[in-house]
Amino acid sequence: MKKFTSDVVIGLEIHVELATDTKLFCGCSTHGDDKPNSRTCEVCLGHPGSKPVLNKKAVDYALKLGLALNCKVAPELIFSRKSYFYPDMSKNYQITQYEIPLGEKGKLRLNSGKTIGITRVHMEEDPASLVHPSGMQKSSYVLVDYNRSGDPLVEVVTEPDLSSPEEARDFMKQLILILNYLEIFDVNRCIIKADVNISIKESNYTRVEIKNITGFKDIERALNYEVERQKKNIKEIVLETRAWDSDKGITFSLRKKEVEVEYGYIIDPDLVRIDLDSKWISSIKKDMPELAEEKLKKYEKEHGSVQSMAVIAKDLKLAKFFEEVISDKKVDPKLASHWVELELKRVLNYNKKKLGDTKIKPKHVVDIVKLIQDKRITEQTGRRLIEKLVEKDFDIEDYVKKEGLEIISDERGVEKVCKEVIKDNASAVEQYKNGEEKAIHFIIGQIMRKTKGKAKPDLVNTLVRELIK
Numbered sequence: 001m002k003k004f005t006s007d008v009v010i011g012l013e014i015h016v017e018l019a020t021d022t023k024l025f026c027g028c029s030t031h032g033d034d035k036p037n038s039r040t041c042e043v044c045l046g047h048p049g050s051k052p053v054l055n056k057k058a059v060d061y062a063l064k065l066g067l068a069l070n071c072k073v074a075p076e077l078i079f080s081r082k083s084y085f086y087p088d089m090s091k092n093y094q095i096t097q098y099e100i101p102l103g104e105k106g107k108l109r110l111n112s113g114k115t116i117g118i119t120r121v122h123m124e125e126d127p128a129s130l131v132h133p134s135g136m137q138k139s140s141y142v143l144v145d146y147n148r149s150g151d152p153l154v155e156v157v158t159e160p161d162l163s164s165p166e167e168a169r170d171f172m173k174q175l176i177l178i179l180n181y182l183e184i185f186d187v188n189r190c191i192i193k194a195d196v197n198i199s200i201k202e203s204n205y206t207r208v209e210i211k212n213i214t215g216f217k218d219i220e221r222a223l224n225y226e227v228e229r230q231k232k233n234i235k236e237i238v239l240e241t242r243a244w245d246s247d248k249g250i251t252f253s254l255r256k257k258e259v260e261v262e263y264g265y266i267i268d269p270d271l272v273r274i275d276l277d278s279k280w281i282s283s284i285k286k287d288m289p290e291l292a293e294e295k296l297k298k299y300e301k302e303h304g305s306v307q308s309m310a311v312i313a314k315d316l317k318l319a320k321f322f323e324e325v326i327s328d329k330k331v332d333p334k335l336a337s338h339w340v341e342l343e344l345k346r347v348l349n350y351n352k353k354k355l356g357d358t359k360i361k362p363k364h365v366v367d368i369v370k371l372i373q374d375k376r377i378t379e380q381t382g383r384r385l386i387e388k389l390v391e392k393d394f395d396i397e398d399y400v401k402k403e404g405l406e407i408i409s410d411e412r413g414v415e416k417v418c419k420e421v422i423k424d425n426a427s428a429v430e431q432y433k434n435g436e437e438k439a440i441h442f443i444i445g446q447i448m449r450k451t452k453g454k455a456k457p458d459l460v461n462t463l464v465r466e467l468i469k
């Protein structure tokens with residue numbers, strides 16, 4: 001048994017639904033018509049005589065995840081029957097991997113740099129969903145919907161290396177980041193659920209499992225609740241399985257913990273063993289995208305370390321956009337990263353839009369940043385341009401010329417405006433002369449407004465101070 005050193009010990013078992021179009025062992029669709037039991041066949045319902053056929057795409061996806069989590073890949077693919085009687089399993093067994101999981105002994109790095117061991121990564125089919133018409137406690141009957149039955153899942157089991165609810169939450173975050181990069185999980189339709197194991201030092205690490213928690217926040221909430229509950233009831237802690245009630249914010253006992261061996265696993269005789277040969281693995285490896293961690297390292301190596309690049313690397317869509325911007329080689333990558341991370345995101349957030357929902361293309365950002373870099377427009381003008389792109393597509397260069405948005409570099413012209421504003425704001429000038437620094441910012445603001453943001457701010461600053469002296 002592992003010797004624990006932290007006060008709280010947490011292990012996770014995460015079920016990720018893979019974004020394939022068809023189920024794991026039949027051709028039924030994994031999404032679409034959601035009328036109950038409309039996406040089923042004799043295989044996913046487990047009719048006698050029906051034979052499962054493995055979906056290769058699901059294996060490809062699971063392999064990608066296993067490799068991304070640095071796992072040792074099994075030499076062959078074997079599926080087992082996990083026998084139990086429950087209405088969500090029409091065959092009375094679930095097809096899963098037990099003896100030899102697809103991947104073993106992997107690791108994942110948290111944001112803090114701490115490494116969490118991955119015990120195993122294996123494939124299995126999702127059971128059906130049970131529908132309690134008047135809620136879990138009150139319904140006198142239950143409905144079964146087999147649409148979900150047979151959806152491909154991959155289960156990621158960690159070592160009990162996590163030592164706080166925050167770490168568990170960060171683990172989920174890093175895992176989702178990898179799933180997004182691999183493009184094997186569709187955040188809009190696929191389910192991700194976690195079972196968590198948690199124990200504390202005071203109870204001599206007696207393990208309690210909480211089943212089926214969805215959502216990052218709820219995983220952290222459930223764990224925080226459970227740590228407190230265990231500390232308060234030290235004498236009553238027993239090996240058991242609990243459930244999480246998100247509305248009430250509590251966990252409650254489901255059953256005393258069963259152990260794996262009680263399920264009576266047998267190797268599925270209907271599914272042939274499949275060699276995971278080196279040709280297959282290397283073709284998957286060739287297909288693997290660069291992951292967030294590698295991307296950031298590349299950015300830092302090529303362009304130096306900037307905070308905005310770290311943020312960009314954590315978002316696949318943003319990273320793709322950014323790479324298109326800098327591939328043009330016209331703009332300084334550091335300045336470009338600032339515009340992608342800060343200004344582009346600001347405009348999208350403000351308009352509650354996602355990248356791709358607007359007319360903003362990498363070319364636009366290239367043009368704006370280039371104009372700023374060449375000191376032809378001010379940053380303020382740049383910000384206004386990017387805001388305008390939310391509504392319509394236009395050629396930046398043409399627009400800037402047509403609307404006369406270029407910086408007023410003619411010093412005399414700026415000086416004229418400065419003089420006018422100083423004349424019109426005698427009281428502010430007086431306040432500044434009396435030592436109120438704030439007053440000069442007001443005056444500069446007025447000048448910028450009058451020049452529609454086209455005067456160079458540092459020029460205005462110098463001129464005003466000289467003129468008032």
Ligand SMILES: [Zn+2]
Binds near residue numbers: 026041
């Ligand atoms: Zn089916």
